[in-house]
Amino acid sequence: MKLDILAFGAHPDDVELGCAGTILKEVSLGKKVGIVDLTRGELGTRGSAEIRDEEAAAAAKILGVSARENLGMRDGFFVNDEKHQIEIIKMIRKYQPEIVLCNAIDDRHIDHGKGSKLVSDACFLSGLMKIETELDGEQQSAWRPKLVYHYIQWKNIEPDFVVDITGFTDKKIEAILAYRSQFYDPNSTEPESPITSKNFFESLNYRSRDLGRLVGLDYAEGFTVERCLAVNSLGDLR
Ligand SMILES: [Zn+2]
Secondary structure, three states: OOOOEEEEEOOOOHHHHHHHHHHHHHHHOOOOEEEEEEEOOOOOOOOOHHHHHHHHHHHHHHHOOOEEEEEEEOOOOOOOOHHHHHHHHHHHHHHOOOEEEEOOOOOOOHHHHHHHHHHHHHHHHOOOOOOOOEEOOEEOOOOOOOEEEEEOOOOOOOOOEEEEOOOOHHHHHHHHHOOOOOOOOOOOOOOOOHHHOHHHHHHHHHHHHHHHHHOOOOOEEEEEEOOOOOOOOHHHOO
8 A cells, every 4th residue: 555654653652742733634635644653652651552552543543544553663672773674664665655754853752763763764775676675475666755754742843844733733632632541631540751741731732833833823743854845936835
């Protein structure tokens, strides 16, 4: 199944927190989008891998994505090496996306920066014909996504561009709340962590309000790029 956009996240919920609004918008425009989670988030303070699997499936339904896979890498300990790059390359060649979205280039959780570089490196390597991969007994063809964009999650990284997500914020929050075990819940008896605070939950809204404010929109999500952006004409920018 060929997809237009493939979004990678180190943990189930990274994609929702970083770019759910953009995914909802692209799906509404008729684009085919998929998600690949690198780990099952088994080291998360609250919940368990099994609970996260169910939550990720529920969130995928809300987002309207065409596919969601989990590579089962080790939460906290996966590395950017040949073995892990090949696993990502197989996903890129399987879905042949034009655009790849991946974790923030630097973040509080060490897996985010690691996952960001791992996916970015694999996007380059996936285009090299002499790297041979097989999936379900079939030889895969080389494929390099045209664009790799990094979403923003915990740290306030200055974006290179923003996407107008006005009209998609309620559904974005709904997708994030599908991870019932993970976020602010005054009735939870599980331990607190930085992401279970009320402030963090409210920051999801106020960050997109603030990014929107800076460019005259109601709500926006920001991304960084690895190479300079190109447009067909000056009028393409708003
Ligand atoms: Zn994460």
